[in-house]
Amino acid sequence: MTFIQKSLLGLALLFGFFALGMATGWHYGAGRVQSQWDLAIADAEKTVNKAQLNNAVATVQVVTKYVDKVRIVREQGQTIIKEVPIYVTQENDAAAVINNGFVSVWNAANSGNPPDAPRAADAQTSGVKLSEVAEQHSIEAGYCREVEQQLTALQGWLADGY
Secondary structure, X not given: OOHHHHHHHHHHHHHHHHHHHHHHHHHHHHHHHHHHHHHHHHHHHHHHHHHHHHHHHHHHHHHHHHHHHHHHHHHXXXXXXXXXXXXXXXXXXXXXXXXXXXXXXHHHHHHXXXXXXXXXXXXXXXXXXXXXXXXXXXXXXXHHHHHHHHHHHHHHHHHOOO
């Protein structure tokens, strides 16, 4: 074997050992990176699961408080509605005139749309009794108070970071 052949064989062996070392190192490094990645994913999943559990617990607490408060609001509203005939008597109904203009404004306020242009018929009696207005207002105020409780509960839930 000549010197050049021995040198080429030595270089080939050296290159082979280097390539083998690189492949082994790459394989070891890839495995290490994969295990670090798997640990990071597992930690993230634990964090998400814990947050979801905390969220579920907080949600149940908020809903329980909300449901209790809404029940109280409804009971209070029903009590007020039952009291309407005591505070707005038949004599009050007979004495009060609810005209069509009032009914138009009332309906516009409830729909959020401006009332139609005034007309002569607005001055006429509508047939709506004052006690009916009081009862309807009590019903609508109860709905508003229910929504108030719902929004307050939602704001508390959000403020707690859920």
